Amino acid sequence: MAELTIHGTYFSSKDPNHVQAVQDALIMIDSKGIIARILHRKDPEYAKQLQVARQQERLVELGADQYLLPGFVDLHVHAPQWPQAGLALDLPLAKWLNHYTFPLEAKLSDPTYAQKVYQDFVHNLLANGTTAALMFGTIHFSANMILAKESVKQGLRGFVGQVVMDNPSTSPEYYRNSSAQAALSSTEKFIHAVRDLQTQSGQTIEPVITPRFVPSCTDEALFGLGRLAHQYDLPVQSHLSESNWEHGYAIERFGQRDTEVMDHFGLLTKRAVMAHGTQLTKDDWRILRERHSAIAHCPISNIYFGNGVLPVKQLLALHNQLGLGSDISGGYTPSLFHNARQAVKSSQQLTDGVDNQLPAEKRGVAGSRITMANAFYLATRGGAAALGLKTGVIQAGYAADLQVVKMHRALMPLSTADIFQRLMYQTEQTDIETVFVNGQPVYQRN
């Protein structure tokens, strides 16, 4: 018997290029929070199951203007930067880090402040339809545990990284690990503490190996983190060739590209997610493919710090693994609806180019435009695959991580394909009505 049945129209990603739309379906969720069955109108059992669920008051009936989507997977987000979302984005990356971000992150050493920030942050992710997130914390063990516990408490599927930054030449004294050894032993303590939390709670909460980025870390720290990633079979997250500056830094320090350096230290695993990658070469794409490491595309943030546009279309065609990240606060919003829109817009600009003083055919990279179906794939199925989660699609056997969204009033008849576009382009936080993780409501708009 289904524990909960949702009756309504849903959209789910079939593959990187196609979206499935099913009208008036019955999505039957079992007591473990898994989608057990999906019945369509023509199914012989449909009418009976609908009636039973209604009688037993286990039915969520969507209204005529409500639709069901999978919950989103935010594949790159900095939890401690939430208080500065939308600030200082007109600075270059290195200045933004030194003048705004590091001083803010340092404040998370205060557990009272960490509790206040993380409670609000997790709530806002859920309120924006995000049901799983790969998060950077700070260098502080206690604050990172507060983030992990808050994720469990509010029902977010959380992947939490204790940031390592021990390089004195790029990290300020007030905010850096005292040594590589200290960073590694604190990381190991964090791994055990989060694993204990996972066992106690039975929820998705995982520690993540998190070298901030190559410039922040000494060789000893990078080497040690690579070893821990393999020893504990953990996800890895970092930034990779995000900007001209970062890309150039690796070449200057190691005589190798950022990707080669990460690979050298064993950090490109099949559980690795590397953010941005706007400056990656085709050789880097190949290395990432061979290692089955994913890229978190952060299109809003890339406008400010990326010095270029990630060629999503080409990477999908090559079967590189991709998902979507908000990169709070390099990106100003936690909404993956907004990020999906920007992914499509940026890809159009990549196609056309932007310098109108050049002849039209020399301005851009032809054939780079992605569709909203591509962007939706990144925000759902692609991100879930990168984290090894059986979520991100509305399909029997997958966890019921879902969002109910309300469409703005239509003044003309719309096809289901139109409705999908309208939802993806116009949904704001206030249009998200209920969010489920594992079949349980974790957010309800009042």
Ligand SMILES: Nc1nc2[nH]cnc2c(=O)[nH]1
């Ligand atoms: N966007 C972004 N890039 C980084 N590179 C190193 N740290 C950061 C960060 O916090 N945000």
